[in-house]
Amino acid sequence: MTSAPSESPAPAGPAPHGPREAILEARDLVKHYPLTQGVVIKRQVGAVKAVDGVSFELRRGETLGIVGESGCGKSTVAKLVTSLEAPTSGSIRFKGEDVTRLSGRARKALRRNIQMVFQDPYTSLNPRMTVGDIVGEPFDIHPEAAPKGERRRRVRELLDVVGLNPEYVNRYPHQFSGGQRQRIGIARGLALRPEIIVADEPVSALDVSVQAQVVNLMERLQDEFDLSYIFIAHDLSVVRHISDRVGVMYLGKLVETGTESEIYEHPTHPYTQALLSAVPVPDPAAEAGRARIVLDGDVPSPANPPSGCRFRTRCWKADERCAKEEPPLLVPGAGPAEGPARHPSACHYAEEKARIVPE
Amino acid sequence: MTRTQPDRGPLPGTGTGAHTSPLLHVRDLRVEFRTRDGVATAVDGVSFAVEAGETLAVLGESGSGKSVTAQAVMGILDSPPGRVTGGRILFDGRDLLKVSAEERRSVRGARMAMIFQDALSALNPVVSVGRQLGEMFQVHRGASRKDAWAKAVELMERVRIPAARARAGDYPHQFSGGMRQRIMIAMALALEPELIIADEPTTALDVTVQAQVMDLLADLQSEYRMGLILITHDLGVVADVADRIAVMYAGRIVETAPVGDLYRAPAHPYTRGLLDSIPRLDQKGQQLNAVKGLPPSLLSVPPGCSFHPRCPAVRPVCHADEPPLYEAGAGRASACHFWKELLDDECAE
Ligand SMILES: Nc1ncnc2c1ncn2[C@@H]1O[C@H](COP(=O)(O)OP(=O)(O)OP(=O)(O)O)[C@@H](O)[C@H]1O
Ligand SMILES: Nc1ncnc2c1ncn2[C@@H]1O[C@H](COP(=O)(O)OP(=O)(O)O)[C@@H](O)[C@H]1O
Ligand code: SF4
Ligand code: SF4
Ligand SMILES: [Mg+2]
Ligand SMILES: [Mg+2]
Numbered sequence: 001m002t003s004a005p006s007e008s009p010a011p012a013g014p015a016p017h018g019p020r021e022a023i024l025e026a027r028d029l030v031k032h033y034p035l036t037q038g039v040v041i042k043r044q045v046g047a048v049k050a051v052d053g054v055s056f057e058l059r060r061g062e063t064l065g066i067v068g069e070s071g072c073g074k075s076t077v078a079k080l081v082t083s084l085e086a087p088t089s090g091s092i093r094f095k096g097e098d099v100t101r102l103s104g105r106a107r108k109a110l111r112r113n114i115q116m117v118f119q120d121p122y123t124s125l126n127p128r129m130t131v132g133d134i135v136g137e138p139f140d141i142h143p144e145a146a147p148k149g150e151r152r153r154r155v156r157e158l159l160d161v162v163g164l165n166p167e168y169v170n171r172y173p174h175q176f177s178g179g180q181r182q183r184i185g186i187a188r189g190l191a192l193r194p195e196i197i198v199a200d201e202p203v204s205a206l207d208v209s210v211q212a213q214v215v216n217l218m219e220r221l222q223d224e225f226d227l228s229y230i231f232i233a234h235d236l237s238v239v240r241h242i243s244d245r246v247g248v249m250y251l252g253k254l255v256e257t258g259t260e261s262e263i264y265e266h267p268t269h270p271y272t273q274a275l276l277s278a279v280p281v282p283d284p285a286a287e288a289g290r291a292r293i294v295l296d297g298d299v300p301s302p303a304n305p306p307s308g309c310r311f312r313t314r315c316w317k318a319d320e321r322c323a324k325e326e327p328p329l330l331v332p333g334a335g336p337a338e339g340p341a342r343h344p345s346a347c348h349y350a351e352e353k354a355r356i357v358p359e
Numbered sequence: 360m361t362r363t364q365p366d367r368g369p370l371p372g373t374g375t376g377a378h379t380s381p382l383l384h385v386r387d388l389r390v391e392f393r394t395r396d397g398v399a400t401a402v403d404g405v406s407f408a409v410e411a412g413e414t415l416a417v418l419g420e421s422g423s424g425k426s427v428t429a430q431a432v433m434g435i436l437d438s439p440p441g442r443v444t445g446g447r448i449l450f451d452g453r454d455l456l457k458v459s460a461e462e463r464r465s466v467r468g469a470r471m472a473m474i475f476q477d478a479l480s481a482l483n484p485v486v487s488v489g490r491q492l493g494e495m496f497q498v499h500r501g502a503s504r505k506d507a508w509a510k511a512v513e514l515m516e517r518v519r520i521p522a523a524r525a526r527a528g529d530y531p532h533q534f535s536g537g538m539r540q541r542i543m544i545a546m547a548l549a550l551e552p553e554l555i556i557a558d559e560p561t562t563a564l565d566v567t568v569q570a571q572v573m574d575l576l577a578d579l580q581s582e583y584r585m586g587l588i589l590i591t592h593d594l595g596v597v598a599d600v601a602d603r604i605a606v607m608y609a610g611r612i613v614e615t616a617p618v619g620d621l622y623r624a625p626a627h628p629y630t631r632g633l634l635d636s637i638p639r640l641d642q643k644g645q646q647l648n649a650v651k652g653l654p655p656s657l658l659s660v661p662p663g664c665s666f667h668p669r670c671p672a673v674r675p676v677c678h679a680d681e682p683p684l685y686e687a688g689a690g691r692a693s694a695c696h697f698w699k700e701l702l703d704d705e706c707a708e
């Protein structure tokens with residue numbers, strides 16, 4: 001299991017500098033869940049706009065981090081990208097081909113290439129299946145991926161790759177700790193040798209020490225198999241650690257995108273600034289010199305988002321324009337002509353702010 | 360090492376600043392659970408003290424005994440199977456393990472309160488939030504229904520629930536996670552207790568809401584000069600609000616120190632491992648230094664130093680000799696035989 005995925009002509013290992021080709025492109029993704037009323041006759045009374053016009057690209061070998069508050073649509077993006085849900089509108093191109101338009105066999109073949117690792121290592125594994133069955137299950141769905149006689153060996157190999165003793169194939173999930181279960185989930189995600197792994201809060205349920213073990217494992221596997229990751233988490237420190245580029249979501253939309261250092265060191269969107277200022281840093285000395293932006297209020301309902309800029313109900317810079325005009329996700333026209341502050345930000349008054357992340 | 364805080368004057372009914380001995384003094388506490396597979400010593404000789412107005416953070420991996428310690432102090436241990444098998448819990452000079460059940464209950468209601476991680480399951484789902492808050496005043500203070508309701512609304516305003524008057528009649532599920540947690544805080548503060556134990560109060564919340572809730576808690580604490588025990592596994596939250604830290608491992612406290620000292624130079628390899636394993640917002644590091652291995656089962660804690668199978672600094676003596684909690688400088692203690700070398704090492708770096 002050390003060769004790069006067969007279709008990929010790219011050299012093994014991500015190039016440290018210079019962008020590589022986009023392997024996945026999402027354009028104007030929308031997912032609305034209808035809100036209905038009535039028991040017998042259901043009437044649609046509105047819609048939860050879980051994802052409401054999201055575009056991004058994922059390059060080969062890179063990690064795109066997605067952050068945002070609970071309910072902003074991160075998991076929904078994950079489900080759309082992995083075809084677990086169909087978008088209301090918009091397209092997802094994998095190597096140029098629109099995944100949302102494919103059906104039947106072509107779609108199934110494509111799905112092999114995009115695998116998901118779930119948040120909760122306690123509930124996402126079937127308690128009645130052995131670890132061997134769990135890790136080998138994708139081969140039942142895609143028998144072409146491994147001939148029958150090969151499977152046992154492949155499963156043991158996969159366990160070995162993620163740092164689990166291959167002798168454990170016949171054990172059940174409850175016999176493992178949280179970190180080990182997350183490794184099982186990752187082994188299953190790797191079984192079909194995908195090119196993209198979408199990890200939805202893969203370490204959120206784990207203790208810090210074990211979390212570090214799993215993050216290190218994911219980084220090592222990325223180098224080894226030239227994987228591209230979409231890494232979703234609400235822990236901004238973990239996302240910074242693992243990501244090359246980061247997208248910040250608020251209420252179904254991306255509000256700022258950029259490289260890890262553009263977002264963390266030069267955020268220009270007020271929401272990103274507030275989010276970063278709220279993260280506690282484990283260092284009392286650094287913590288003492290920080291100005292914290294405490295946001296008032298709660299996230300508005302995604303069924304009824306505010307007009308204009310969705311963040312305006314909590315934004316300290318909001319004015320009349322923000323209520324009328326929706327700010328597009330673009331590199332701001334005003335401000336410096338170049339430099340790290342020049343990255344897409346969906347704010348009419350995008351601007352850097354001093355000392356959000358301590359130095 | 361108590362943080363100097365703006366003194367907004369004591370509130371009526373709190374014995375502010377009158378204590379010369381600590382508000383809470385736990386000595387050599389032991390708690391056991393009888394399970395099918397044997398006896399698990401969840402808390403194994405834990406000692407600590409909390410002064411009025413002070414915040415003690417208790418840090419440790421899941422299963423290390425943080426919640427059980429809190430439950431024993433509050434007197435809400437799940438027993439059976441749990442049982443306090445030794446030690447003393449001195450609250451305002453009285454041993455709570457020796458007082459009558461009735462006295463214990465009244466202390467628990469009025470003088471110490473707990474905030475739980477999961478607000479939704481701690482609140483009664485079928486009673487309105489205003490009623491639940493009001494009941495505290497009816498039961499403990501003999502307030503009339505009408506007065507209790509007014510008090511409830513006032514409390515909701517204190518914890519910054521918008522439109523509190525209009526929303527007091529709503530049920531817990533009608534509030535967001537952050538609001539529910541603030542309502543829990545209101546409930547805990549209702550009777551102006553001297554000690555609050557917050558068990559992972561923000562773990563289930565988003566960072567922005569986490570910041571709101573922690574700020575609120577810190578404000579109210581300094582205003583009422585309460586003692587606060589903050590249980591968490593988030594080293595970031597701790598750095599921001601705690602005065603002192605106690606680190607737990609496998610049922611024991613392995614290090615205690617003023618917060619600044621501990622972050623600057625940990626005196627126990629486990630603490631150091633925890634600090635090294637967290638990715639930091641202000642740093643784009645390379646590989647994370649994970650603490651290798653897993654915490655031990657409490658049914659079979661390793662002999663000698665219980666951390667020895669995972670310790671990068673382990674030496675032969677650690678396999679057999681259990682380290683006591685050594686005094687390691689002013690206000691510090693470490694349960695590592697080699698704490699001194701560790702500190703010298705860190706100072707040299
Ligand atoms: N099947 C569904 N039917 C109706 N609404 C849904 C459904 N799935 C998600 N939603 C709603 O869509 C919005 C976005 O949900 P999503 O799960 O993507 O959030 P998230 O960003 O992953 O949040 P978290 O951080 O809590 O996991 C939420 O308001 C959610 O309640
Ligand atoms: N009701 C119970 N019955 C049996 N064991 C328990 C019970 N509650 C806690 N324990 C055990 O006590 C130990 C410490 O638990 P706890 O204090 O909850 O850990 P944490 O540090 O994560 O809060 C764990 O091993 C746990 O399994
Ligand atoms: S567009 Fe207006 S409301 Fe929106 S983030 Fe910018 S300043 Fe705030
Ligand atoms: S006593 Fe030994 S094993 Fe325990 S922490 Fe110290 S060096 Fe490590
Ligand atoms: Mg989610
Ligand atoms: Mg706990």
